[in-house]
Amino acid sequence: xxxxPLLIAKNVSKCFTVGSRFSAGGVKVVxxxxxxxxxxxxxxxxxxxxxxxxxxxxxxRCLTRLYEVSGGEILFESEDIARKTTAQLRPMRQRMQxxxxxxYASLNPRRRVGDIIAEPLRVHxxxxxxxxxxxxxxxxxxLVGLAPDHIERYPHEFSGGQRQRIGIARAxxxxxxxxxxxxxxxxxxxxxxxxxxxxxxDLQERLALTYIFIAHDLxxxxxxxxxxxxxxxxxxxxxxxxEQVFRAPQHPYTQALISAVPVADxxxxxxxxxxxxxxxxxxxxxxxxxxxxxxRCRFAQDSCKTERxxxxxxxxxxxxxxxxxxxxxxxx
Amino acid sequence: MADAxxxxxxxRDLHVAFRTSRGKVQAISGVxxxxxxxxxxGVVGESGSGKTISLLAVMGLITDPNAExxxxxxxxxxxxxxxxxxxxxxxxxxxxxxxxxxxxxSLTPVYxxxxxxxxxxxxxxxxxAKQARxxxxxxxxxxxxxxxxxxxDRYPHQLSGGMRQRAVIAMALSCxxxxxxxxxxxxxxDVTVQAQILDLLxxxxxxxxxxxxxxxxxxxxxxxxxxxxLVMYAGRVVERANKRDIFLEPRHPYTHALLQSxxxxxxxxxxxxxxxxxxPPSLFAMPSGCAFGPRCTSRxxxxxxxxxxxxxxxxxxxxxxxxxx
Amino acid sequence: MLLPVLKRLGDMVVAMFGxxxxxxxxxxAIPGAEPASRIAGRxxxxxxxxxxxxxxxxxxxxxxxxxxxxxxxxxTQDLTSFVNRGYKVxxxxxxxxxxxxxxVAGAALIWIVFGLLIGVLAAAFKNTWIDRLxxxxxxxxxxxxxxxxxxxxxxxxxxxxxxxxxxxxxxPLGYKPFVxxxxxxxxxxxxxxxxxxxGYIGIYGRVLRANIVEAMQEDYIRTARAKGVSExxxxxxxxxxxxxxxxxxLFGLDFGQLVGGVAVLTxxxxxxxxxxxxxFDGLLNLDLPVIMAAVLYSALFVVIxxxxxxxxxxxxxxxxRTDG
Numbered sequence: 001x002x003x004x005p006l007l008i009a010k011n012v013s014k015c016f017t018v019g020s021r022f023s024a025g026g027v028k029v030v031x032x033x034x035x036x037x038x039x040x041x042x043x044x045x046x047x048x049x050x051x052x053x054x055x056x057x058x059x060x061r062c063l064t065r066l067y068e069v070s071g072g073e074i075l076f077e078s079e080d081i082a083r084k085t086t087a088q089l090r091p092m093r094q095r096m097q098x099x100x101x102x103x104y105a106s107l108n109p110r111r112r113v114g115d116i117i118a119e120p121l122r123v124h125x126x127x128x129x130x131x132x133x134x135x136x137x138x139x140x141x142x143l144v145g146l147a148p149d150h151i152e153r154y155p156h157e158f159s160g161g162q163r164q165r166i167g168i169a170r171a172x173x174x175x176x177x178x179x180x181x182x183x184x185x186x187x188x189x190x191x192x193x194x195x196x197x198x199x200x201x202d203l204q205e206r207l208a209l210t211y212i213f214i215a216h217d218l219x220x221x222x223x224x225x226x227x228x229x230x231x232x233x234x235x236x237x238x239x240x241x242x243e244q245v246f247r248a249p250q251h252p253y254t255q256a257l258i259s260a261v262p263v264a265d266x267x268x269x270x271x272x273x274x275x276x277x278x279x280x281x282x283x284x285x286x287x288x289x290x291x292x293x294x295x296r297c298r299f300a301q302d303s304c305k306t307e308r309x310x311x312x313x314x315x316x317x318x319x320x321x322x323x324x325x326x327x328x329x330x331x332x
Numbered sequence: 333m334a335d336a337x338x339x340x341x342x343x344r345d346l347h348v349a350f351r352t353s354r355g356k357v358q359a360i361s362g363v364x365x366x367x368x369x370x371x372x373x374g375v376v377g378e379s380g381s382g383k384t385i386s387l388l389a390v391m392g393l394i395t396d397p398n399a400e401x402x403x404x405x406x407x408x409x410x411x412x413x414x415x416x417x418x419x420x421x422x423x424x425x426x427x428x429x430x431x432x433x434x435x436x437x438s439l440t441p442v443y444x445x446x447x448x449x450x451x452x453x454x455x456x457x458x459x460x461a462k463q464a465r466x467x468x469x470x471x472x473x474x475x476x477x478x479x480x481x482x483x484x485d486r487y488p489h490q491l492s493g494g495m496r497q498r499a500v501i502a503m504a505l506s507c508x509x510x511x512x513x514x515x516x517x518x519x520x521x522d523v524t525v526q527a528q529i530l531d532l533l534x535x536x537x538x539x540x541x542x543x544x545x546x547x548x549x550x551x552x553x554x555x556x557x558x559x560x561x562l563v564m565y566a567g568r569v570v571e572r573a574n575k576r577d578i579f580l581e582p583r584h585p586y587t588h589a590l591l592q593s594x595x596x597x598x599x600x601x602x603x604x605x606x607x608x609x610x611x612p613p614s615l616f617a618m619p620s621g622c623a624f625g626p627r628c629t630s631r632x633x634x635x636x637x638x639x640x641x642x643x644x645x646x647x648x649x650x651x652x653x654x655x656x657x
Numbered sequence: 658m659l660l661p662v663l664k665r666l667g668d669m670v671v672a673m674f675g676x677x678x679x680x681x682x683x684x685x686a687i688p689g690a691e692p693a694s695r696i697a698g699r700x701x702x703x704x705x706x707x708x709x710x711x712x713x714x715x716x717x718x719x720x721x722x723x724x725x726x727x728x729x730x731x732x733t734q735d736l737t738s739f740v741n742r743g744y745k746v747x748x749x750x751x752x753x754x755x756x757x758x759x760x761v762a763g764a765a766l767i768w769i770v771f772g773l774l775i776g777v778l779a780a781a782f783k784n785t786w787i788d789r790l791x792x793x794x795x796x797x798x799x800x801x802x803x804x805x806x807x808x809x810x811x812x813x814x815x816x817x818x819x820x821x822x823x824x825x826x827x828x829p830l831g832y833k834p835f836v837x838x839x840x841x842x843x844x845x846x847x848x849x850x851x852x853x854x855x856g857y858i859g860i861y862g863r864v865l866r867a868n869i870v871e872a873m874q875e876d877y878i879r880t881a882r883a884k885g886v887s888e889x890x891x892x893x894x895x896x897x898x899x900x901x902x903x904x905x906x907l908f909g910l911d912f913g914q915l916v917g918g919v920a921v922l923t924x925x926x927x928x929x930x931x932x933x934x935x936x937f938d939g940l941l942n943l944d945l946p947v948i949m950a951a952v953l954y955s956a957l958f959v960v961i962x963x964x965x966x967x968x969x970x971x972x973x974x975x976x977x978r979t980d981g
Contacts, residue, residue, distance in 0.1 A: 262552030425885030
């Protein structure tokens, strides 16, 4: 229990400005990530879930410093990366890598697969020599389940699943400790999705990797994560052990989110437990006061409209940002 | 003739091919299915399985001059394939309506949603502009758009994805169509909004009595909404049965594997997901014989030929190994 | 609705101020020859140079010089040429402006009408002989320089076949103000406008065709077909309507430029004393006051046209009208 976290985010915020002086509405500030704190322990998978616009991808990019944070600290192996210069970040970049959703867009179409995978090696280990880099590329290709003759081909010759394997191989080239996976399987067909999910699990075991797995698909997140953090409008509303959160959600939003997933099972009547939220996610430009979920919450009270609930730990690993958390059935 | 009365739509032996610079590509091969009045037929398959193209063919919406479409598509006993543009137009939107996947792009950006609904109403009826507008407000109310009197004058970009999809559904329902074709209508939406739209479709099905062909890749959505299911793979129907049989007694190895590869949302988590090896075939490189053969774990020698659908009429599968049951 | 319009007007004023400062600095503050002798022209006498220095306040600080210049340009409007003694610059530009405006507006009308016609027809009959014929004709139109076309037209209508019944209506070259004779005004402009428009007809026809063809691939066109809307209505009300947005951008740029003097070759060929011609003469004589006035005038037109286009956008593209 006393293993030091690999990554700690403390009160991370990220604001974007949208529009310009010339656009009709003028400049507006979007609080994409709002005061988020989390910890990732070595070897675990933390799932970040939420609907579009909840800030999960932005948070992932802040954690790897692809975006500058607007506030807060990010400690990676006890070093604050939020305030490092680009040059200081370079050695850290080797230890944290990102895999993106769209395997079509994130690979340069004019370069051979071997070159794409070798690129981070050439940038960071120029001293290694061509032969060694080529050997490492073959090793990586094998690791992600591609064939050696794929090295000479171009991205367009591959299917979506294979391209995602290439993206993973590239991310693994520098032997990172942490992979931030941003919707890595959402663009893939169901049958291929399962292959990639399994591949990620195998790699984690073999290479002792730590994952932050960002996805909107709850069943995929449930499958891969040890712990989950549920986001709504830029904040984490609930976090905890995956089994616990899915079995007995404490935040009304988590409950509604899980119940909304259509279940591929005809034996149980899926509609019995369905909680259908009314309305849409409010705009992060002008978020509701108090609890951000109060506009759609079944249990909202007057205090929810004015006081913002903070993420409080209800047990050692569990935390929920709600004034009136749902009771956990003891029998469960 | 009894069949023609019982079924709203009868598709028989539909083939769609495209002439391309790399040769002729067979997108759909011998697809047959029926839709009875008021039922929900789920069409499930992965990208490239031909599920969308077969329904676009039904709607007469394949405009590519390089497309070759053969077979028979009968709607209320009337042959649609080869019907004149004018005849098709009078059916499209009035008797068969369609909802598309992406509500962001399926509405014309420069007109209000009220205008776009009124356009459809007036294309098929004698309504005046005023009447058509009132009808639009009425429809927007029916699909649960908040404040419909004001929403009718909104442009698509002023609405959220869920609201836009409601507007598209309102438009589709404007002429009380007997058949609604919904092509992945919830795929682009968030899961809580998807739940709203699925509820809405279930309610509208009761209120309007339209039959629905629901195209999706999501078995969960199928379990939720369909009565009968058509499973497609590589341009062919590989299994068709009622929903219960598809989920509880799948016969085709593909259906079986597809169900296995979905991570469960409740219950125990499997240590590993059962995945299907390989990838769906490209239209340019179709395997000979059973298209699923190269990925199939039950493959036998007979699979080098193309299997036809076999089994009792209520549950058929195209597989030499398991289809004969 | 009103707020964005006001904002754009504000932007316009800011842009004009910036341009005037820039133009001023280019002529008055660039190191090298003294501005006074440049304004005075080649081989000017010392007295002339001294008069220029006094007239433009050149012994005073730069901001004061700028204000004097602006006053001469816009308030007293008594900017005079020293190269061409007694030549009042502002009235000359003001007299030239309606000529250029008439020419360009007439040409614009022609190219919009025919450009639309060609674009829509070609898109409607995509990949048929009609489409191919129209596109080849457009390409020919684009390839013909306007001044060459003008010269050829003059050759036929003014000299060779002028007495032939077909061209007997063509008045002599030059410009007749509208107030003097609307009929002659129109007649003198027909051929210049046409020769200026031909290239633009080709460009607009091709751009519009490409835009419509692209728009026809959009999802909302499929939706419209699924609604049972007729093909012609889809083409005009949906595809053309959304395609117009990019054409309006193009139009704003082209129109502003032409009015600002880019139609100079056409003006010269048809002996029209337009803004382009005046600028051209000013450049030949290195007459700085004329060049400055003409440059600012052109800039003003480009800026106004851009502002008009922005406002037109608000009309035709509801997405520009964001209100939150």
